[in-house]
Amino acid sequence: MTALTRYERLESPGLWRETAQAQRRDVILSFGDASLVISDTAERVLTHWSLAAIARINPGRMPALYTPDPDGDETLEVDEPVMIEAIEAVRAAIARERPRAGRLRLVLLGLFTAGFAALALFWLPGALARHAVTVVPVSVRAEIGRDVLARITRINGPACHARDGVAALERLTARVLPETGAQVVVLSGGTGRAAHLPGGLILLNRALVEDHEDPAVAAGFILAESARAARNDPLAELLRTAGPLATLRLLTSGRLPDAALEAHAKTVLNATPRPLPQDAALLARFAAAQLSSVPYAYALDASGESVLPLIEADPMRGRNVPQVLSDGDWIRLQGICGP
Known part of the structure; x- marks a missing residue:
């Protein structure tokens, strides 16, 4: 001393x-x-x-x-x-x-407060979202998807609903995604080519049915969007941006705040879809659906340069491909956004 x-x-x-x-x-x-x-x-x-x-x-x-x-x-x-x-x-x-009890208490309190703040800031939101994704029932997911869709159509115009076209779209969905409960909606405006919402909702831009001669293009986008939703749970994506308070409300009341639904609707309309790996997993989905991946590939890139894996490894090459949609249904589907 x-x-x-x-x-x-x-x-x-x-x-x-x-x-x-x-x-x-x-x-x-x-x-x-x-x-x-x-x-x-x-x-x-x-x-x-x-x-x-x-x-x-x-x-x-x-x-x-x-x-x-x-x-x-x-x-x-x-x-x-x-x-x-x-x-x-x-x-x-x-x-x-000499150690001071008051100072030690302050240090310990500070460390506890900082630890709790870090926990609340970094761990709790993710933990709440992960828990919600595992416990929210299918019916609530479907309701959330419908609520977001209602806001999308309010912003960018209604979903196409010509009766014959809707029936043809349901048959195309059943052909591509059988027994999944998926629902496909063709939008009159907004979104890029395709998007997805909680509850198995898949959104298609009307151009995918109006600007192509082959129904395999629309079928390929439906299949690919389903694969994208499987890779990144749409409810998890919504909760990630909605925040922990909205997630807590969903867990306690079964509903999300209107502001969170509105914000997600705008995100879906404006966001660029995440690139989907052109790998064996995606090709396996085309094989299971008995769809050629080539029409989808050329719709993504007319030159074919950036989609060579989808073209060269087409799982249906050299095989008889079942009809995607009858000619009559394809015509009716192309008129789904008509008067």
């Missing part, structure tokens, strides 16, 4: 009293290892006081009066200014180094 090192050779006289009934004795004071040594005039050690335990009984008054135990009767009277300064310096140094 720096303060003790400065005063370790210092000695001074003092008056020591062991008990309240004892006579005061002339003593010599000096510093030992972590203690104040009290000796008689013949230099016989009478006692050691722990420097950490010394307390001053009469702050600011002279002569200074010290005790090793505030509840005891043992006292030491010192009137030598240099020794008083030394004792006070050592006591102050020890007090600075």
Whole structure:
């Protein structure tokens, strides 16, 4: 300790009293290892006081009066200014180094608060969303999808609903995604080529049925969008942007705030679809649906350069491809957005 090192050779006289009934004795004071040594005039050690335990009984008054135990009767009277300064310096140094319960509590509270804030900020939103995705029933997902679709059509015009065309679209959906419960909707405006919503809703731009001669193009986009939804759960995507409060409301009430639905509708309309890997998993879906991947590939890129895996590894190459849709149904589907 720096303060003790400065005063370790210092000695001074003092008056020591062991008990309240004892006579005061002339003593010599000096510093030992972590203690104040009290000796008689013949230099016989009478006692050691722990420097950490010394307390001053009469702050600011002279002569200074010290005790090793505030509840005891043992006292030491010192009137030598240099020794008083030394004792006070050592006591102050020890007090600075002594752990402070209040400060420790503040540090622990700060660490706890920071940890809780980090938990709430980084872990809790994701954990809530993951939990919601696993427990929200299919019926609630479908309702959320319909709510978002209603807002999309309010912004960019109604879904195409010519009766014969809707029936043909249902047959195309059953051909491409049998027994999945998926529903495909053709939009009169908005969205790019295709998008998906919670509840198995797949959205197609009207251009996919009006600007192509082969129903396999629309079928390929339906299949690909289903694969994209399988890779990134649409409800999880919605909750990621809606935030933890909206997620908590969904868990407690089964509904999402209107603001969250409105924001997601705009996101779906404006977002660029994430690229879908042209890998074996996607080709396996085309094979399972008995669809050629070539019409879809050329609809993505007329040059074929960026979609070579879909063209060269077409799972239906050299095989008889079942009819995607009858000519009559294809004509009716192309008129789904008609008057």
